[in-house]
Every structure is written in C-alpha cells, then in structure tokens.
Amino acid sequence: MYGLIHTEVLKLRTVRSPWLLLAAAPLLVAAGVSGLVVSGKKALDTTTQSGALSHVGLTSMFTLVFGILAVAGEYRHKTITDTYLSTPARGRVIGAKLLVYAVFGALAGVVSSLTGLGVAAAWWSDKAVPFVWSDSQIWTTIGGGIAWNAAFAAIGVGVGALIRSLVGAVAVALAWVALVEGIVGQLIGNLARWLPFNAGQALGAGAKAMAGENLLPRVGGGVVLAIYTLIFAVLAVTTGMRRDVS
Template sequence: MTAPTTVTTASRRPRKRLISAELLKIRTTSTWWLFGIGMVLVTLLALGLNMLVTHFQLDPPLDQIAAEQQAQVIADSEAAHTTAGLIKIAANLLTSGQYLGVLFAMIIGTLVITNEYFHQTATATFMATPHRTAVVLAKLVAAGVFGGLFWLISTLINLVGTPLFLAAEGVEIHLTDWEVIQAVLLNLLAFVMWTIFGLGLGTLIRSQIGAVIIGIVVYLASDLLLSILVPLIHNWIGQDWVLNLRVLAPATASTIMITPGEAFPDAPPQWSGFVMMIAYVLVLGGLGILLTRRRDIS
C-alpha cells in the first residue's frame, strides 16, 4: 500500500520544481513589478472614474439636465438606489480596473512562452524536461499566479476605496452580498483566464513583440468593432438574438462574466460571458499544449 503513495509523492516533486523554476523566471525580470505598478495606476484611475459616474447616478444634477431627459435620469437614479442597483454598483466598484488590468495578465502569459524563443532558451528548457506538456502546464500555473497577484493588488485598492465612497454617498453598503463576492471571485478567474489566453497566443505567434501587439489589438479592436457592428446588424435584420453576438469579443465576455445582471443595455446574460471565456481558454490552452508538443523548438 505504500508504493503508490511513494510514486505519487515522487511524481509531484518534478512538477513543483518546474513551477518553481517558471516562477523564478518571471520574478527575475522587471516585467512583473512594472506591471504591478501599472495595475495600481490603472485601478486608481478606473476606481476614480467609476466613483464619479456612480456619484452622478445616485445624485444626478437635475438643474443641469434638459427637461426632456430628467424623467429618464430620475428613473435611473431610483433604480440605482434599489437593492439590486446597489449590489451592481458595489460589484462594479470592487472590480474596477479589470478592463485594462487583464491586459497585463494576458501579456504576462504571452511573455512566459515567447521569452523562451526571444532569448533562445527554449531548446535548453525542453531538453532539461522532455515532457513538454508538463513544461507548458508549469508555465500556465506560474503565469496564473502572477495574474492572481495583479487581481489581488487591484482588489485590495478597491476594498479600501469602495466602502469609504459608499458611506460618503449615504447609501447602504452591500459588500458581503453573495452576488458581490461572486463578482470579485469571477474577476480573479478572469485574470487567470487571460494569462492562459496570452500563453496560447504566444504559442501560436512566437514573435514576442508580434504576439503582444496582436493580443492588444484583438482585445481592444474586437470589443470596439462588435459594439459598432452588432447594433447596425440588429437594426438591419431586426432580430434580437444578434445583440448576443457582442459576447464574442473576449474583452466584452470577461466584463459580462463578472457583472451581476446586465453589464450594459441589451447585454447577453452573465453565464454567456463565462461560457465564452471558458471556450477561449480551452481552445488557446489546448492549442498551446498541442503545438508545443509537436513543433520543432530549435
């Protein structure tokens, strides 16, 4: 009965060493802490903007709004003061910085694999560990750890600012509601998913600069393009299902995934964002493992 346990324990040690080695590779570069500083700045900016928007949503300056728009503004403000509205506001504030923050997670995932090709260390890495799948999985774990670190930095800032802001606004604070906690946890999942997205992209495109640029363009352009095209197509053919196509943009999918209720007017349901992100992770992560196993690394 002791043999299986011994084998299992022994098999775990190489995995731990691989993960430790990949974590060390990231830690010994300046990239991760530069991104960490960027995460702080992005979160502070996003949190400040969200607070400003929320302030005018909760207490709209009616004297500065046209008479024909006041009824809608008042209705939106009343909806914001409901329990559901306040939960959505709390979730939005606590996940401030996600839109640009996951870009850092994606780039970390991309650099984890493309650094090997850029510095021509891939051959040595895979000769030292012939089991390429194990190496890729170790890289996924290491990148995910740093994606989680970026999430932690952002969340801690939001946890400090959000209750202070909501208390100053004089509204009920819903930070412990399950929907709010769920949004924060799904935000962590989104950061980890984007590291896998980046690693898969880096496997497909070995050029470090090319992979990073294409990743950023895909992230930003797909969101912008579908936000323009989907309403146009909807108006043209008059089918409501077309509105759900916005979830195809990865950036939109992760935003929908973490937002209780509707992420924006006519947004697809929250579960669709989760399903789409899972699909991207499985496809890109699977391709990353498959191509790494079959390609000539030299």
Template sequence: MIRLVRGEFRKLFTTKLWLWMLLGGIAMTAMFLGFTIAFDGAEGNPQPPLSTPEGQRNLFGSVSGAGVLALILGIIAVTGEFRHQTVTPTFLATPHRGRVVIGKLITYALAGIGYGAVVLAFAIGFAFVFTSARGIDLSLSADGVPEALAGVVAGIAVYTVLGVGVGALVRNQIAAIVGALVYLFVIEAFVAALPTIRDYYQYFPGGANAALTGTSQPGVELLSPWQGGLLLLAYGVVFATAGTRLAVRRDVS
C-alpha cells in the same frame, strides 16, 4: 510537474516584470474606479448609481480591466523564452515540451489568481475610502457583489492563461502583444459599439468576462454570470491546448 512549476516561479520572480505589471494593474484600477466614482450621478451618465447593487457590481467589475496586463504577462512568459533564446535549454532540460507549456500554464494561472486578489484588495480599499467621502455606502454582501468579486479574480486568472496560449501560438513578442491589444481595445470595442453586430459581443472573451463579473453595459446584452464564466474558461482551454500542441510540434530554432 511540481519541479517545473517551481522553476517557472523562479523565472517569474527573477525579473521585476511581475512587479511592474502589478503596479500597472493597480494604477489602471485606481483610474477606472476614480472616474466611476467621480462621475457617479452626473448628467448623461448611463451607468446605474453606485448606491444600487447594480452600480456596485459595475464598480468592482471594472477592476477586471486590469486583466489586460495579466494577459501581457502570460504572453511574455512564453515569447520571452524565444526572444532571449532560452527556449532551447529549457526544452533540453525537459525534453517533453508539452510538460513545459503545461507547467507555464499552471504557474501563470496561480500567478493570475494572486495578481487578481492583490488588485482587488486595493480596489476594495480605494472604493471604500472615496465612496465614503461622497456619502455612498458600499456593501460587499449586496446582491451579486460577492459573485462579482470572485468573478474578477477568476477572469484575471483566465486572461493570464490566455496570454500563455497566445504566446505559444505566436512566439513573436511584439506581434503577440500588439495583436492582443488591438483585439481588446479596437476589435472588441468596435463589436460592442456597432448596433448591427452588438448582439454577438456577448460571445467574445470581453463579453464573457463582463458577464462573469456581473457587469452591465448600456445597450449590450450579456450572458448570465455562470455562462460567461464557462465561455471564458473555454477560450482559455482552447488557446492553452492549441499553444501546447503547436509548441510540441514545431521547430524552436
């Protein structure tokens, strides 16, 4: 298994895709934080002030939005093998297909942790610079903020694993990526916004991730952080298991 994980890391760093995804995550984080800080205290803004622990949890929790790029990275890890027809020699080198997929899951879980840590480190530096300019004191030890920081990294890692699972299930790269983006930005947003079904949002991956990071959303009830973390982890395990089983059983040609 160690050999497989090393091989997957070599594949990951062979191209610059990981770097572009990381830079994209940093850019997305800067945009999220910039808007949050710029509109803090503005009239009509329903978000809590950044001077409160709740506001600071929301500020850092928004970093988890960069997880969408980690999800795409995980999808491409599998679908790229089929798109470029490298999956056959990969499975020939390691005939036990399940071990190949498990190797990818381990590799990209670790990559997701690294991705989340780097993006979060950037977010902390960015937030301190721009909140200080506005006279706002941030604290990384305020109520729930350390848990929110840990939740961001954990959530991004799980989203990367989800991506590997989705890629193994769908195989078609364009369909998998477009489907994932439609789900995240259309379906989940629709569920969170529609009053008649809003209460169910807490059980969706996005709602579980928001709960894990301690993020509050006006009008939306969320699970407790530990419940959200377990639910999000369960989604990751289910998709990873389903993707592994399907990769073992179906034809790769």
C-alpha cells in the same frame, strides 16, 4: 511536474518586467473607482458598488500580456532553447507555465480586488454613504473578475506559444480586443457576446452592465471563457511540442 512549477516561479522571481506589468493593475482599479465617484453622475448605491468593482475584471488586459510573456518572452530573450533542453518534454513545460501564470493571474486579480474594495470604501466613507459589505453582487463581480484575470493569463500563454514574437503577440492580442471585439463586434450584433473579451465582461461585469449591455448571463460568460481557455491551452501544448525552437 513540481520541479517545473518551481522553475517557472523562480523565473518570475528573477525577472522584473512581469511584476511591473501586474503592478499597474491595482493603479487602474484605483483610478477607475475614483473616476466613477468623482464624476458624480451616479448615486453611491449597491449597483454603483458592483460597477466600481467591475474594474477588477478590466485588469485582465494586463494578465493577458503577462501570460504572453511566459512563452514569447522566452523566445525574445533566447532562453527557450535552454528551457526545452533541460526538460525535453515540452508539453509538461507548457503545462507548468499555464498553471503558474493562471495562478498568478488570479492572485493579481485578488490584489486588484483588495485595492478596489479599499478605495471604494474610502470614497463611500468620504461621501458619508455606508458601504454595503453584505451585498452579494459586489462579491460575484469580484469573483468573476478574478476568474477573468486567471483565464486571460492562460489564454496569453497560448497566444505567446502561437505567435512567438513578443511584440507581434501583444499587438495581435490588443488589436483583437480593440478592433475585432470593439469595432467589428458592433457590426455583428449578438454574435459579439460570444467572443472572449465580451465573455469575460459578462463574467466580471457589475449589476448595471449586466442589465443594460448585450452580454451573456454571468454563468454563460464563465462557461464560454472557460472553453476559450481550454482551447488556447491545448493549442499552446500542441504548438510547443511540434514547432522547432529556432
């Protein structure tokens, strides 16, 4: 298994597109935090601090696509045949991809968190407002956002295994978030909070969002998201073992 993990890391080191994708995540966080402050609509208190850091979780859309690249990207570039020929135990190959991409998804969340903290602290200082580093809410928000990034990276691997077309898999994933959870979710009321993106929001949401939006409790959102991650991991492994490569 160590060899498979090393191979997946080596693939990531030699391909540019996943890194360009993950590099956009800290930019989103910096823009989100800055926009929150520049708008001037909220007092710079501890609640706003956690709200600013909730942008870390929203970068999970990047790690979702990052995970999709793990399998669908190989089908697109026709390298999946060589991958399975070198290691016929397909379940172990997919297992290595799930582990590596989840870890890198979490690391991407860490980088976004550091960016968010730095930008937020700079803005708070610029406004002559002390940034409360001891506030537990910002750390639970950050921790939830990092976990959300890791989970969506693993879910992305599952989506890429189920829909082997890279363009199709990305389109379906983004359409699910925008249409099913964004629009249809408004029509089904409380049931929407049990869907994956909403569960992630509950896990990585700031204090105000937790109080004002129809989300699961943070722990509940984490459990639901973990279940979705497990389901997609199982689907990725079983699909990879049963389908023909061609």
